[in-house]
Amino acid sequence: xxxxxxxxxxxxxxxxxxxxxxxxxxxxxxxxxxxxxxxxxxxxxxxxxxxxxxxxxxxxxxxxxxxxxxxxxxxxxxxxxxxxxxxxxxxxxxxxxxxxxxxxxxxxxxxxxxxxxxxxxxxxxxxxxxxxxxxxxxxxxxxxxxxxxx
Amino acid sequence: xxxxxxxxxxxxxxxxxxxxxxxxxxxxxxxxxxxxxxxxxxxxxxxxxxxxxxxxxxxxxxxxxxxxxxxxxxxxxxxxxxxxxxxxxxxxxxxxxxxxxxxxxxxxxxxxxxxxxxxxxxxxxxxxxxxxxxxxxxxxxxxxxxxxxxxxxxxxxxxxxxxxxxxxxxxxxxxxxxxxxxxxxxxxxxxxxxxxxxxxxxxxxxxxxxxxxxxxxxxxxxxxxxxxxxxxxxxxxxxxxxxxxxxxxxxxxxxxxxx
Numbered sequence: 151x152x153x154x155x156x157x158x159x160x161x162x163x164x165x166x167x168x169x170x171x172x173x174x175x176x177x178x179x180x181x182x183x184x185x186x187x188x189x190x191x192x193x194x195x196x197x198x199x200x201x202x203x204x205x206x207x208x209x210x211x212x213x214x215x216x217x218x219x220x221x222x223x224x225x226x227x228x229x230x231x232x233x234x235x236x237x238x239x240x241x242x243x244x245x246x247x248x249x250x251x252x253x254x255x256x257x258x259x260x261x262x263x264x265x266x267x268x269x270x271x272x273x274x275x276x277x278x279x280x281x282x283x284x285x286x287x288x289x290x291x292x293x294x295x296x297x298x299x300x
Numbered sequence: 301x302x303x304x305x306x307x308x309x310x311x312x313x314x315x316x317x318x319x320x321x322x323x324x325x326x327x328x329x330x331x332x333x334x335x336x337x338x339x340x341x342x343x344x345x346x347x348x349x350x351x352x353x354x355x356x357x358x359x360x361x362x363x364x365x366x367x368x369x370x371x372x373x374x375x376x377x378x379x380x381x382x383x384x385x386x387x388x389x390x391x392x393x394x395x396x397x398x399x400x401x402x403x404x405x406x407x408x409x410x411x412x413x414x415x416x417x418x419x420x421x422x423x424x425x426x427x428x429x430x431x432x433x434x435x436x437x438x439x440x441x442x443x444x445x446x447x448x449x450x451x452x453x454x455x456x457x458x459x460x461x462x463x464x465x466x467x468x469x470x471x472x473x474x475x476x477x478x479x480x481x482x483x484x485x486x487x488x489x490x491x492x493x494x495x496x497x498x499x500x501x502x503x504x505x506x507x508x509x510x511x512x513x514x515x516x517x518x519x520x521x522x523x524x525x526x527x528x529x530x531x532x533x534x535x536x537x538x539x540x541x542x543x544x545x546x547x548x549x550x551x552x553x554x555x556x557x558x559x
Binding site: 194195196201202262267274 | 361362363364365366367368371372375376377378392394411412413414415417419422424425426427447448449450451452453458460461462463492495496497499500502505508509510511512513
């Protein structure tokens, strides 16, 4: 074999080897398993932290409130709708209890007067007109709104 | 000797040409049958029929615009609290009597949407919760130059955070404005249907907290799921159907004003 052909062949082999090695290093694991993406990315998303625990976890301690809420119009609402978690699901909620301030503004998020709510027949009203600056929870129990207090 | 060489050359030329043409024809005949040997590909398509296909239904006739979904989404997915980063948000549409349409979504609806147009000017008003539509033919996936955004076999559109280069092409490509640039991770961010929840059998956070059950989540392949029942009961429509994105978020009671 002439020397020049041998050199050409050698450099060609070296080039191809380097290309294959770089390709192996640059393309991440599981790329292309399902399509033009890293399939492990789906598992990365699976492993993210949970915050909302679900009603069952709340009821395991607060059975009394669950019984009360089931008697009235707020029965369809999840606990965490009003009491959003302040910690992730693995931590005990006693560490940082999901307490909320029962202000007029809080009730107003759902119940203040709005034409869109009126259109679908959702209970909405001018809170100022209803009882002025009196706090809603002075009369209404938020867990059973029609169990009026004296 | 001279004539011999010329003859040989000609013979060689014919030989090579015949080999090339023959080879090309042979390959073109064999190629369509290649799939038969690859049983792996067929296995994957079998997988797809077993895997769930996630979708969401939104009932506009039930949404009250309390913004609990936007709030819960931010907690569950560590979305920055500033008012311009949302994976889901609620818009209030108000059609005035003079025909003008007002669309507003202060802070994505967090804290409850408030009526800003006086009663006497309103012809109609309604709330529209929005999120990533998880399109079957997603424009954002086509736009991504590096393959960092993709549709999973379960029909969820993801962003691979470790692969995204932050070029924002997908944000421009999305016709629903459902994507944003996360200021902390510096990559594109979007709704994942709370994949870490649904893969464990839970509902997405927005569905979990909705007080009026305006959001319905389920498996489109399971004929008994709540979502399929919802689609059977109601005449639903997707957003921007003319774009042919074949999105998997279905709206009941959608007005033509919604953009």
